[in-house]
Amino acid sequence: MSFLIIMLKGFAFIIFNMLGAFFIVYSVKLVLFKRHPFSFFGKQIPITQGYIVRKRNWVLDKLRFLLNDYLRQAENEDYSDGYLKQWENTIFNAIVEKIYEIEELNFLPRAWREKIINLIANAILKLVKQLLRKLVPYLISKYQLHSYIDLIDRKLDIDVIISYFNQYVYKYVLLFFLAVSFLIGLANMILFWILV
Numbered sequence: 001m002s003f004l005i006i007m008l009k010g011f012a013f014i015i016f017n018m019l020g021a022f023f024i025v026y027s028v029k030l031v032l033f034k035r036h037p038f039s040f041f042g043k044q045i046p047i048t049q050g051y052i053v054r055k056r057n058w059v060l061d062k063l064r065f066l067l068n069d070y071l072r073q074a075e076n077e078d079y080s081d082g083y084l085k086q087w088e089n090t091i092f093n094a095i096v097e098k099i100y101e102i103e104e105l106n107f108l109p110r111a112w113r114e115k116i117i118n119l120i121a122n123a124i125l126k127l128v129k130q131l132l133r134k135l136v137p138y139l140i141s142k143y144q145l146h147s148y149i150d151l152i153d154r155k156l157d158i159d160v161i162i163s164y165f166n167q168y169v170y171k172y173v174l175l176f177f178l179a180v181s182f183l184i185g186l187a188n189m190i191l192f193w194i195l196v
Helices: 003-033 051-075 083-104 110-142 145-155 158-195
Strands: none
Touching (some): 003 051, 003 158, 051 083, 051 110
8 A cells, every 4th residue: 555545544534533523513503403394305304493493482482372371361260270270279278277277266166267267268369369360460461571572582583592502602512523523533543554
């Protein structure tokens, strides 16, 4: 084997290692930030849109849904499957357990003790209902929480996220992987030259 071919084969280790490192880091970038999903013969391949792109939209949609669902449940007290009704029942049961010590007051007739327990529990339950069903929706409308979600949607633009990623993460991770792969390729090249 000629000396030139042996030298070129040795340098091929460095080139292949660095290309492998570049493709690994670039693939991670695609997995995170690919805007449009891949298509194969006109069929969209599932989960090929970037993870950050998908989750950004999912988080914003989830925030909008939770806010609208809370307002819907606050308006309708008869909505028995909602979490507001469950919270109210949990609070009512906790209050009854706490104030059930009134039962131990033997100098009061039993009917009075039960009426006092029900009166206190219902008063606190009405207070909790006023807080959860009136005050919180009032604060949501007063401070326009919907507009804050829209503001997050505008400010948390995917282009801004990608530019920060490229500027502060991608560049340095790529340089690190290229440096490590260069050193590994250099060690492989030297080992190859020694063995040949």
